[in-house]
Amino acid sequence: MNELSWFVVRRLFQGLVVVLTVTAIVFVVTRLIGDPVAIMLPLDATEAQRETLRRALGLDQPVYLQFIDFLRSLFALDFGESYWQHRPNIDIIRERLPATFQLVGAGMLLAVVLALPLGTVAAMYPGRLPDRITSALSLVGLSVPLFWLGLILIYVFAAQLRILPSSGPGTFVHLVLPAVTLALPSAGRLAMLVRSSLIDELNAPYVKTAVAKGLPLWRILGVHTYVNAAVPTLTMIGWEVTRSLAGHTIIVETVFAWPGLGLAAIQAIQREDLLLLQAIVFVVALMVVVINLALDLVYKFIDPRISV
Amino acid sequence: MNAYRRIVRTLAVPGLMAATLAAAPARAVDVTLAISSEPSTLDPQKTFDGGERRVNDNVYDTLLQRNLKGELAPSLATALPERINDTTWRFKLRQGVKFHNGEAFNADAVVHSVTRIFDPEYKSTATGDLTGIKGAQKVDDFTVDVMTTRLDTLLPARMYWLKIVPVNASKQADFAQKPVGTGPYRFVEWQRGSHVLLEKNPDYWGEKPQVDRARYRFVAEAGTALSGLIAGEFDFMENLPPDFVKRAPKVARRKGLEHSFSIISTISGPTKDVRVRQALNYAVDKDALAESLFEGFAAPARGQMIGDQSFGYNKSLQAWPYDPAKAKALLKEAGAEGVTVEFVVPSSRWPKTREMGEAIAGYWQAVGIKPDLKIVEFSQYLQRLRDPAVRPNVIYASHNNALLEAERTVQNFYRSKSKGAASSSVEDPVMDEIIAKAENEPDNARRQALYDQIMKRGYDEAMFLYLLNTEDIFGLSKRVTWEPRLDNKVFLAEMKVN
Numbered sequence: 074m075n076e077l078s079w080f081v082v083r084r085l086f087q088g089l090v091v092v093l094t095v096t097a098i099v100f101v102v103t104r105l106i107g108d109p110v111a112i113m114l115p116l117d118a119t120e121a122q123r124e125t126l127r128r129a130l131g132l133d134q135p136v137y138l139q140f141i142d143f144l145r146s147l148f149a150l151d152f153g154e155s156y157w158q159h160r161p162n163i164d165i166i167r168e169r170l171p172a173t174f175q176l177v178g179a180g181m182l183l184a185v186v187l188a189l190p191l192g193t194v195a196a197m198y199p200g201r202l203p204d205r206i207t208s209a210l211s212l213v214g215l216s217v218p219l220f221w222l223g224l225i226l227i228y229v230f231a232a233q234l235r236i237l238p239s240s241g242p243g244t245f246v247h248l249v250l251p252a253v254t255l256a257l258p259s260a261g262r263l264a265m266l267v268r269s270s271l272i273d274e275l276n277a278p279y280v281k282t283a284v285a286k287g288l289p290l291w292r293i294l295g296v297h298t299y300v301n302a303a304v305p306t307l308t309m310i311g312w313e314v315t316r317s318l319a320g321h322t323i324i325v326e327t328v329f330a331w332p333g334l335g336l337a338a339i340q341a342i343q344r345e346d347l348l349l350l351q352a353i354v355f356v357v358a359l360m361v362v363v364i365n366l367a368l369d370l371v372y373k374f375i376d377p378r379i380s381v
Numbered sequence: 382m383n384a385y386r387r388i389v390r391t392l393a394v395p396g397l398m399a400a401t402l403a404a405a406p407a408r409a410v411d412v413t414l415a416i417s418s419e420p421s422t423l424d425p426q427k428t429f430d431g432g433e434r435r436v437n438d439n440v441y442d443t444l445l446q447r448n449l450k451g452e453l454a455p456s457l458a459t460a461l462p463e464r465i466n467d468t469t470w471r472f473k474l475r476q477g478v479k480f481h482n483g484e485a486f487n488a489d490a491v492v493h494s495v496t497r498i499f500d501p502e503y504k505s506t507a508t509g510d511l512t513g514i515k516g517a518q519k520v521d522d523f524t525v526d527v528m529t530t531r532l533d534t535l536l537p538a539r540m541y542w543l544k545i546v547p548v549n550a551s552k553q554a555d556f557a558q559k560p561v562g563t564g565p566y567r568f569v570e571w572q573r574g575s576h577v578l579l580e581k582n583p584d585y586w587g588e589k590p591q592v593d594r595a596r597y598r599f600v601a602e603a604g605t606a607l608s609g610l611i612a613g614e615f616d617f618m619e620n621l622p623p624d625f626v627k628r629a630p631k632v633a634r635r636k637g638l639e640h641s642f643s644i645i646s647t648i649s650g651p652t653k654d655v656r657v658r659q660a661l662n663y664a665v666d667k668d669a670l671a672e673s674l675f676e677g678f679a680a681p682a683r684g685q686m687i688g689d690q691s692f693g694y695n696k697s698l699q700a701w702p703y704d705p706a707k708a709k710a711l712l713k714e715a716g717a718e719g720v721t722v723e724f725v726v727p728s729s730r731w732p733k734t735r736e737m738g739e740a741i742a743g744y745w746q747a748v749g750i751k752p753d754l755k756i757v758e759f760s761q762y763l764q765r766l767r768d769p770a771v772r773p774n775v776i777y778a779s780h781n782n783a784l785l786e787a788e789r790t791v792q793n794f795y796r797s798k799s800k801g802a803a804s805s806s807v808e809d810p811v812m813d814e815i816i817a818k819a820e821n822e823p824d825n826a827r828r829q830a831l832y833d834q835i836m837k838r839g840y841d842e843a844m845f846l847y848l849l850n851t852e853d854i855f856g857l858s859k860r861v862t863w864e865p866r867l868d869n870k871v872f873l874a875e876m877k878v879n
Contacts, residue, residue: 111763114429114506120767122506129504158421159428159557168573224604232611239609240600242575330600332574340418345760 077373084369088362095358099351100143104136109156109345130156143351152352157344162352165337170356172242173333176325177317179248180255185310187260192267193294199272207264214261219321223254223328240330251329255321259313266309270302277301303375311368315361409593410878412861414617414871415606419599423571424557425544426498428506435619436577436597439873440481441544441562444472444491445537451690451785451867453537457486457545457563464823467532468515472540474523478586481567484547488519493548495527510542510784532821534828535786538692541868542784565590565874574599579873590874607856616858616878619871622732623676629856634678635865637853638781640686641737643724643846644794646806650774651722656715658843661722661775662701663708664748665741671849674733674740679851684840686780686790688850690867692825693787693832698840701847708748721751723773727762731779732851738777741846772806775846783868787832791816795839812838 110127127133131142146153152162195207230250231239238247274280275298283293322335330336334353341350372379420433425441446456453461457478462470478486495517498505514536515528529536550561560568565587566579577597581590598615600606606618607625618629626632645652645661652658667681681700688694712718722745726738735756742752755773757765765771766778782790796816797808812835819831839845853865862877 108760108763111760111767114509122509125501126504126506159424172574224602224608227605227608231614232608235612239612239614240602240605241598328602328605330598330602330605332599336574336601344421 081366081370084366088359088366091362092355092358096147096351096355097140099354100140101136103345103347103350104139109347111345143348147355152355153348155341155346155349157341157346157349162349165349166334166352166356169332169334169337172331173318173322173326173335175248176251176255176322176331176333177314179252180317180325181259181310181314183252183256184259184263184313187256188263188267191260191264193271195264195268196271196275204268207268211261211264211268214257215265216261217258219254219258219324220328222257223251223325226250226254227328240328242332251325251331254328255317255325258321259317263306263309263313267302267306270305271298274298274301300375304372304379307368307371307375311364314364318360319357410591411594411596412592412616412873412876412878413596413598413614415598415600415609415615415619417599417601417603417606417620419574420571420577422557423560423568423577424551425560425562426494426503426505426507426546427557429509432597432599435871436579437544437560437562438564438870439566439579439595440560440564440568441546442564443542443544444474444540447541447785447866447868449864449866453541457491458540462527462537462540465526468529470527470529470536471520472525472527474525475586476523478563479584480547480550480561480563481582482547482550482561484549484561486545486547486563487522488525489548490545491525492517492519493551494543494545497546497551498543510789511539514539532823534823534825535784535788538784538786565872566595569594588874590876592873592876592878595873610856610858613858615856616861617863617871617876618856621854621856623678623854625856626676626678626854630859631857631861633855633857633863633865634852635867636680636688636690637851638688638690638783638785638867638869639731639779639851639853640682640688640781641731641777641779641848641851642682642686643741643775643777643848644806645775645844645846646772647842647844648806648808649772651717651720652774654715654717655842656711657717657720657722660708660711660715660717660748661745661750661846662843663704663711664750665701665744665846665848666703667700667847667849668703670737670740674736675849675851678854679849682847682850684847685836686794686845686847687782687787691782691785691787691790693791693819693829693836695833695836695840697833698836701840705744705748712749718749719751721753722775723753723755724775724777725755725757725762725765725773726777727759728756730759730762734777734779737848741848785868787836788820791819791832791835795835795844807844809838809842809844812842 109130110123110132114122114126131139152166154160155162155165158165191207191211195204198204227239227250230237237250241247280293280298283297322333323339325331326333326336327339334357338350338353341353416432416435418432420436421430422428422433423437425433425437442457444456444458445453445461448454455461457475458472459475460473462472465471474488474491480486495514497503498508498511513529513531513533515530518526518528520526527536545563547561550556558571565582565585567582569578569580571577579595581593600609603620603622603625606615607621607629609615610618610629621629621632645658647653647658671677671679671681683700684698685695689696724738724742727734738754738756742754745752765773766776780790795807795812797813815831815834819828819835822828822831853869855865857863860879863875
């Protein structure tokens, strides 16, 4: 096996450990803080009613037995049945995944498309007006709370201007507002990073040499500095995608009634649907591991000096 | 010029009228309703689920129905049931009614509906309002007996909470996705995550409604739903927060069923003394809470946890007055000045719970009580509520008696060692005796008198901290006319669209 294959295998193994650890933590924490039976039954349910339900859900077993059961079913790719929807969790996840992929895909693409030119312009005129405008915009973007941003966008574009729908899935136009909401804070963070890494590169001796040799700016930027600034930028994009999947989509999907995995997660928490929550965390952790592995491989191609 | 105008008018008016008449039947009346959660299932008997009920209340009928005044009235039954002995109620059924799939509605469907929901294999969690029903028996095709375990005057009220399902369709695997009822609307589609669509049932046995099609969208965030309402995407939203009322195109509101209160321990700690319990009530300014936290969309509860919609409501009780001087005097008399009172409040679940808890603790402090306020997660809260060993002096709660019968409230919260939430906070043999009498009293006038006594005693003994009765607030689009019902159900058939 060559070096690269070993690297992939090693990383996959590490990833598996991460996924199992995260799942185990969620398993223990949810069982410590919540009692799904209490949430599912009305306030005045009798102890007998609660006991019946507890037994029906298998929650009368000790926690370690529940965990062993859970692991066993995981290896069979059986995520159990949702307490909340009374159907297999895998069906719910399969239904919700495409919406989340659409949202994160569109949002992140938009963030990159916004951040690259903004960051570049800022880096070319450091400390001057274009830089200050861009930096101020980025700062606003990265510090605005997603929740608030979403509601403001809905209020302006749906309620007042009436050019976009307020919420829900449907056509492409339904995706616009949630994607923009998800994109703006990420774009802010990314633009700042593109700016600082480009400034580093533009001050490097090789750029000075290239300028002295009379190379045009587009060539310096396009061939040399962008490639060199790509590693930190890609790291940041990966990080943004991860954050979106594992956090930001929960907020954006709730505000926009967008039926993705994030909305399912918050609904599972509200209803103490432990098995569904575990299944979602497992799937998201798996995606994060895969994204990181993919990034590591991409680095390798961009910069062969990076050892594996 | 004048003549010309007159000619135009003469020609135009009948022309326009004709055009309107011609257009009216052709244009379908569609409405879109934003409900706060997606149904977890569309099986009407499986679980206690707000989203499911919003949809299925229109797809299914029940034997009895509540009219706009809140009185029980016939629906799939042709009359109120007759009690033929202590534990048997006889229902006469409507003839010629069909389910949306063509199955006939008859005694078998009713017996099946009762048997199904109590089948232990089926594991329904929606039987809370049906406790005490033993079973049902067919007498003839259109007569059914419903049996209870003991004399149960609440049985007719309970039947409003039992939707009648068809024998065959309800055995199919997809019944939870494709509901089949006898109601004024039939199911068209459920696109998970997106919407449920209903259309008018052309063969409905009752009055034909105006709305042709209804789309239910699932919007958890109230701000989003409000924007959709303003934009004209939605015609209806539920749970409109009081601070949004001014921005909604149109608002429908009414005094709701929800009563916030707190259970005060009468058997242990400083609150064992009735004067301390009274002081806790006198100390809190309920009007101020209603005004500042609910923008006036709430009123002080009238010394009980049910409203005048419910049978058993005591008309003569008043809201507990706000009198901090009296609270201080009572505490002094009881020798309880500066006493520590543990107060447990859940961090969420009911509207403004946390703010209520903090405000109440502040009022207590002002009269010289040391409140030990603990705002906890809901599951932790439930543990404190249910385990007598860790029961705090005072614990916050909210009560919503959809059965509209005081008996439910009383059994849960007023009776000693009740199996419900209040276990261990009350021990009052006198009260228990009156409660037992009320439960076994078939005569409504005498029953009411007994509940009057119970409510009065609960008030005099200050068994609870009586707080607020909040309003149900709905947002509507300009074109929709609709009045909220006192039981909080939303029937499309009662909606009018301009």
